[in-house]
Amino acid sequence: MIIPELEDTPPAYQFTEFIENTTTVRDDGRIDVDLDSKFGRTLSILVPHPPPYRPEPEYTPRPADWYIKLNIVIQVVGSRGDVQPFIALGNELQKHGHRVRLATHDVFEDFVRKSGLEFYPIGGDPAELMAYMIKNPGLIPSMKSLRQGDIQRKRAMVAEMLDGCWRSCVEPDMVSHAPFVAEAIIANPPSFAHLHCAEALGIPVHLMFTMPWASTRAFPHPLANLKYSSADPIIANYISYGIVEFLTWHGLGDIINKFRHSIDLEPVPATEGPGLAETLKVPFTYCWSPALVPKPADWAAHIDICGFFFRDPPSYTPPPELDAFLRAGPPPVYIGFGSIVIDDSQRMSAILLEAVQAVGVRAIISRDWSKLDGPALQNVLYLGDCPHEWLFQHVSAVVHHGGAGTTACGLLNGKPTAIVPFFGDQPFWGNMVAAAGAGPKPIPHRELDLDNLVAAIAFCLTPEAAAAAQAICEKMRAEESGVTSAVASFHANLPLEPLQCDIFINRPAAWVLKKGKRKIRLSKLAAEVLVQDMGTDPKALKSHDTCRILVENRRWDPFTSTSSAMIGTAADIVDAAAGIFIKPYEELRHPPPSPGSKNVPAPDSEKPKNNSDLDEGPSHAVHAETHHSGMHTAGAMAAASGKSIGRMFGVYVRGMLVDIPLATTEGLRSVPKLYGESIRDHGRVKGWRSGAVVAGKTFGYGMADGISGLVMDPYRGAREEGVVGMAKGVGKGAIGFGAKAGSAMVGLVAYPGQGIYKSLRAAAHAKTRKQIIAARHAEGEWLVREVQDLQRERVAAAYAELLKDS
The missing domain is CATH 3.40.50.2000 (Glycogen Phosphorylase B;)
Known part of the structure; x- marks a missing residue:
């Protein structure tokens, strides 16, 4: 039997043949999708449809003299033409006092630094990327490209750039070595890491791009070429964005979730990955002129069109x-x-x-x-x-x-x-x-x-x-300058109050210090002054999230939610069970370098002590090294198999005690939404304490609302529609009682279980949190070196005033 080369296996495209038979990637990168086909009808059900149109008031831009100075990292993937507009944006942000780092491909370092911006390399070769995109245009690979292995190389490049984007948020400048921790992220969508970096850091993120990426009824996604005969063109336009997002996530979702795991985030559910930025209402600025493409009427207030980004004309003398x-x-x-x-x-x-x-x-x-x-x-x-x-x-x-x-x-x-x-x-x-x-x-x-x-x-x-x-x-x-308008849009969408330090109002808060009933928000500089001058214990400083991103697995009804959780658990168990055999084989094929190899120095205990050890000859040394390597590999194989067994058991326990009960509870809670009733917000489960609180609220409100609905729903129905309305109300009340009481009962198990799981996971996955804490302290120590004694005294005085109010 021939065992396939594991590293050469195709990416996780479970529906490859299905997509191939119903979609076509054209030479210009657009996707032919026949909405009258089986696949098209399926997608049109899965992707979000347009909600009822309700005009929203536009945001009133904050004053141009924005006073909080932020560390901003701009993450850009693409060619020089993609990078150049963001250089113009970065220079405009600098005029407002922000510290700006542009994170992009290594080859653009001189271009960025000569423009006066900090630079951080994220890897990826834009020339190779451009060559790939010409051969496989658009963000969606063709099936031919998949079979030829081209997509594997692009996936490897994406993984490299995701890691580079994270490092760009927390690592010092590579030239000056000045510490840097991002306090806001601006990115173009193909950089892919933006939301996940922001979630890990608890900071705002703002997307900017040169082509439509937000669902609209006005025109289809630029990468979608829709075919339909019976569908409403307005609906077809809108769902084309969901289709492109679905296919993109289908190709890269596993890489993104692997990246999330590396920074201690939970995976994004398959149902939430496509359109995640839209679900979370991430602010979006489009950098084109409204004279060419006006803003569609159904784009919300957090989406702006600000004009093209032009840099100041460079001084140039022609040859x-x-x-x-x-x-x-x-x-x-x-x-x-x-x-x-x-x-x-x-x-x-x-x-x-x-x-x-x-x-x-x-x-x-x-x-x-x-x-x-x-x-x-x-x-x-x-x-x-x-x-x-x-x-x-x-x-x-x-x-x-x-x-x-x-x-x-x-x-x-x-x-x-x-x-x-x-x-x-x-x-x-x-x-x-x-x-x-x-x-x-x-x-x-x-x-x-x-x-x-x-x-x-x-x-x-x-x-x-x-x-x-x-x-x-x-x-x-x-028109007003595009970069000026974009910076105003960026400022208008920032969470002003959570950002502000209680001592230095022009610096963003990074820490929270609890004193009595008051929580004092402190910038990195203020906190470090208190540590050095006031004896504040650094361990008393808790990380402050200026913008909390919550990725939820939204549930629509108890049947699909429970069945999907059961299928997901079963799939994870099968995957873990397969690892019992596959992981040891991987260890056998790729054993770690043994001590004594040219890349790994031998420990002192194994180095020859005197000449007599050397006289035993090379054959003895080779035999000893081979024996050592074989024993090490055998041990690694056994450990890998045991780890997979443990993972299989853990997946089973989590599925039975957390995932499936939670899916059932959330599905039952969502039933009233199916007939137009709003549901209560029971809060967020962060750990075992909040899990118990949420369980209590869900039980209390669920039972009370369920019982009251048995009476009030028929009464309201009779008042509005007479006898027919009363009959409807009886049915609605009965269904509501079953759903609300059911979620109340199952929630007593589900939410505490979820809280305990989150607490255990947070304790076991603390590497990234510790990295962020260390990086913030390092920047605070660096900042305080430039602070004069008078400023330090002002910090102490301001802190004393805050304590009086606690």
Whole structure:
């Protein structure tokens, strides 16, 4: 029998064939989903449907003079075009006194640091990522890609970047060694770690992106190409976002949950992973101009459109060759594809040159990452790196890949734009430009040829295209700065009161110190002064969450909740049971390096004491080492098997005493919602104490509400609908009594069990909590070095005043 190579097994795609038969990943990265198919109908049931539309008042932005100075980490995954807008955002945040760290791929370190921002490398190779995305466009891999093993490499890269994002929140600067603990996170969605890092740290998170990622009735998800005949187009648009999220989670959910385990968080349930940010109402800012895509009416107040992010134009002097070319004739057409890595760059270069000659224009061709090049021609200049902000002022039109930043820069300068999209949001921006009349319909890169490129360039040179581009330019220049609006949006969504330190009002709280009945919120600096000058015990300082993120497994009814919990428990037991045999095999295949190997020094007790030990010869040493290694491997195999047996027992006990009773309780509590009745908030279970409290509340309120419903529901029904309403009320009251009394009774077991489990888990998984505490103390010690004696005295005086009020 041949045992498969474990590290080469495919990712956890349980429904691979099912998806393959009902969805298609197109060359432009969009997903064909037939809502009339079996799979489409299933997804349309599983993903959230649009709630009744209720207009919400917009947030009133807080004043521009935001006074709490935060450590902000900006996590960005993508190309240089993805990173550049966030550099502009970071520079704007610095103007408000924030300390800003940009965490992205290692290759952008110089780019970030030269812009005046702190940098932290998260790993991942953007060139490899771009090459992968061209071959497998969009966030959803094709089945062909899965079988060829490409997706495994991307999954490994995602795992590396998730770990890098976490380290970017808690580790010192790699150049100055200045301690840093994040107090807020800004991220683009493909960085994936944002919510989970924020949950572990207890801090706010704010997402920003260049394409729609929040469900709306107005238009479908840019990565979804829906087919339907009977579905309501408005509903189809809305659920397309859930479908894309479902498929994305289907491919990466196991990696994300493994990452969560590494930072001591519980796994996200499979039903909650897709659309988690939307469920939690995480603030979202879209960085595009409302002149191009206005805000949909059904986006809530915590979702903003703030305009494109432009950095301050860099100081740039063109090289003599570029300056001479621009002066030698009419403005040229710019052609470039930025960070795109094209497989056949020679073929692409040939098409571009032929088109330029056919139209009879002068052109600047940017070599970019694909190294586009060709023979020397009088009307063509091959250009290296050059800031678009300067260059686009001197061209007649632009032809590019459709990155949001490049698109924005072209339109801001009033240049007609032809887009040749490769993946992601690029088709979306191509369609938006075409809809505005500022360019032709986008040409997918695989369809690009001489004829359609000639037609696209010719369209851009028409007076109509120039007028449309100029109209967009004027609207964009009349808007408030995108980064200014985005910073205002970020500030408006921060939890002001929990953030504020009670001593230094301009610093965020990191600790809570309980004195009497009062809980005093302290910044890292204030706490360290109290420890050093007032003798405060560091152990008395408790971590303060300025924004608590709670990932709940929402339950809809007792039947699906109980059955899903039972299935989940059974699956975990089977997985643990399989580990009894698989884990020892893994130890056998990958034994740890034995002492004495070149990578692991032998302990002193095993090193030769004198020459006589050496005289026993190499064969004796090899035999001893092999024996030692064999014994070590055998022990590791037995330990791995025993650990799996223990895990199997633990999973069984947790399922029987916690997961299944809790699912049943929550399902029963949710029954009244099925017929429009609201349910009481019984609080959150954090540990064994709160578990007992919640159990008591659930029992008391459940029994009382159930009994009162037997009387009040028929009475209300009779008052509203007479005899028919009374009959309905009797049924509703009976169902409500059964559900409420049932949840009250089962909850007496479920909630204390959940509380005990959480307490035990917190005690057993304290590594991350200790890491955060140590990092906060280290930053406090670093900050206090710069504090003058007078400031320290003020801290003592302010603290004394606070104690008077306790």
